[in-house]
Amino acid sequence: MNICIxxxxxxxLVTGVCLSEVGHNVICIDNDExxxxxxxxxxxxxxxxxxxxxxxxxTQSGKLSFSSDIIEGVNLSDxxxxxVNTPPxxxxxxxxxxxxxxxxxxxxxxxxxKVIVDKSTVPVKTGEKVAETIKxxxxxxxxxxxxxxxxxxxxxxxxxxTIKSDRIVIGLDNKRAEKVMREIYEPFGAPIIITDxxxxxxxxxxxxxxxxxxxxxxxxxxxxxxxxxxxVEEVALGMGFDKRIGKSFLNAxxxxxxxxxxxxxxxxxxxxxxxxxDFELLKTVEKINRTQIESFIKKIEETLWVVKDKxxxxxxLAFKPNxxxxxxxxxxxxxxxxxxxxxxxxxxxxxxxxxxxxLLDNVIYCxxxxxxxxxxxxxxxxxxxxxxxxxxMEKIRQLMVHPILxxxxxxxxxxxxxxxxxIYKSIGR
Ligand code: UDX
Ligand code: UDX
Numbered sequence: 001m002n003i004c005i006x007x008x009x010x011x012x013l014v015t016g017v018c019l020s021e022v023g024h025n026v027i028c029i030d031n032d033e034x035x036x037x038x039x040x041x042x043x044x045x046x047x048x049x050x051x052x053x054x055x056x057x058x059t060q061s062g063k064l065s066f067s068s069d070i071i072e073g074v075n076l077s078d079x080x081x082x083x084v085n086t087p088p089x090x091x092x093x094x095x096x097x098x099x100x101x102x103x104x105x106x107x108x109x110x111x112x113x114k115v116i117v118d119k120s121t122v123p124v125k126t127g128e129k130v131a132e133t134i135k136x137x138x139x140x141x142x143x144x145x146x147x148x149x150x151x152x153x154x155x156x157x158x159x160x161x162t163i164k165s166d167r168i169v170i171g172l173d174n175k176r177a178e179k180v181m182r183e184i185y186e187p188f189g190a191p192i193i194i195t196d197x198x199x200x201x202x203x204x205x206x207x208x209x210x211x212x213x214x215x216x217x218x219x220x221x222x223x224x225x226x227x228x229x230x231x232v233e234e235v236a237l238g239m240g241f242d243k244r245i246g247k248s249f250l251n252a253x254x255x256x257x258x259x260x261x262x263x264x265x266x267x268x269x270x271x272x273x274x275x276x277x278d279f280e281l282l283k284t285v286e287k288i289n290r291t292q293i294e295s296f297i298k299k300i301e302e303t304l305w306v307v308k309d310k311x312x313x314x315x316x317l318a319f320k321p322n323x324x325x326x327x328x329x330x331x332x333x334x335x336x337x338x339x340x341x342x343x344x345x346x347x348x349x350x351x352x353x354x355x356x357x358x359l360l361d362n363v364i365y366c367x368x369x370x371x372x373x374x375x376x377x378x379x380x381x382x383x384x385x386x387x388x389x390x391x392x393m394e395k396i397r398q399l400m401v402h403p404i405l406x407x408x409x410x411x412x413x414x415x416x417x418x419x420x421x422x423i424y425k426s427i428g429r
Pocket of ligand 1: 006007008009010011012029030031032035083084085086098101102119120121122259260
């Protein structure tokens with residue numbers, strides 16, 4: 001199948017590379033010339049394990065190419081995946097300007113039957129609007145179908161999540177489009193769920209909102225554990241063995257961040273509101289996520305008593321491990337709050353320093369965790385990168401002014417940390 005991907009960001013690039021890997025011919029379009037220049041040299045502009053090798057393999061075999069020319073992309077393809085970003089407006093609503101713009105461009109340049117697949121996260125009923133837009137600008141009355149096929153990939157494991165996905169959701173309204181979509185997705189071997197377009201659109205928001213709810217639930221629980229002396233990890237483990245609950249996404253911490261959960265929860269509240277339903281549950285999920293970070297900052301401040309002029313070391317900046325993504329990273333409000341109190345901040349992250357530097361001022365970036373610990377009055381663990389789990393804690397303790405470690409991700413064993421001579425605080429334990 002000949003496929004065009006419009007928008008070669010986190011989602012579009014991974015989708016394009018993986019579709020070429022299973023044998024399709026893929027052309028990826030983007031209007032960012034800097035990004036394209038890198039992609040054409042086989043350089044992946046983001047840190048995503050496994051992506052660059054797969055991309056090089058498929059560009060070299062001729063299955064994958066990059067261009068800024070949307071007309072070329074549309075005309076070479078049977079199917080067009082729309083993967084442009086849908087950023088939040090200040091009121092939480094998704095901004096669909098790029099989706100609308102791309103729909104118009106496709107409409108004006110298509111010359112034969114096309115399936116237009118929306119992969120961007122969009123509010124329910126966007127498919128209808130995209131179809132209306134295409135009809136309006138499709139002067140030659142070319143036949144087309146609109147399909148919704150949301151993505152569920154996680155940054156850091158995006159390739160694996162796409163190649164070996166739990167399920168593939170396809171929302172459509174006729175057999176012709178179904179045949180095309182099955183042909184595209186069958187090589188992945190994942191269960192395919194065919195629904196109507198609106199349901200597919202809702203599955204994406206419902207899934208992300210549900211996962212965010214799970215995280216806020218366990219974070220709320222962590223507060224009960226702190227007040228009662230129970231251990232949130234043990235409670236979550238005991239709950240997770242129940243198959244109906246499941247073990248994943250029950251890690252208490254400093255709340256969810258990233259490009260999706262905060263944006264999608266806010267958008268879903270807004271969508272519900274516009275449809276006449278007050279989604280109070282999700283409003284509380286958001287509130288718990290905000291308070292979790294505020295309590296963590298308070299915990300650091302209370303442990304240090306006076307923060308002013310103290311050097312605090314930050315371990316991890318990215319919103320989660322195995323990515324360089326700083327979108328809605330909890331490290332930003334934590335560092336800014338401590339700086340406001342007069343702290344000096346040193347930090348290390350294996351991948352995210354370049355992006356962090358665009359968002360933060362007056363941070364001393366170090367080359368490794370030991371340099372962060374050197375002369376620090378406290379260490380704050382924000383992102384649970386694997387390498388932090390393997391630190392030589394004896395060495396860290398000796399390098400610090402005071403061995404205080406405040407762990408926002410429950411990465412370390414509290415008993416061992418105390419044995420190692422640390423004043424150690426974590427979440428709900
Ligand atoms: C995606 C989805 O599309 C979004 O809806 C979802 O919620 C999160 O994942 P993402 O891939 O993270 O967004 O966005 P981004 O990395 O910003 O990539 C979007 C790309 O589209 C950029 O490379 C941008 O240059 C490109 N773009 C945008 C176009 O090529 N044309 C446009 O008109 C707008
Ligand atoms: C998410 C969804 O998982 C994915 O299906 C969707 O397509 C895009 O959004 P992503 O944002 O890349 O993926 O990361 P994810 O692994 O889901 O983590 C999101 C946030 O939740 C991170 O800040 C992470 O630290 C936090 N989290 C996750 C927890 O605090 N506890 C958990 O148990 C799991």
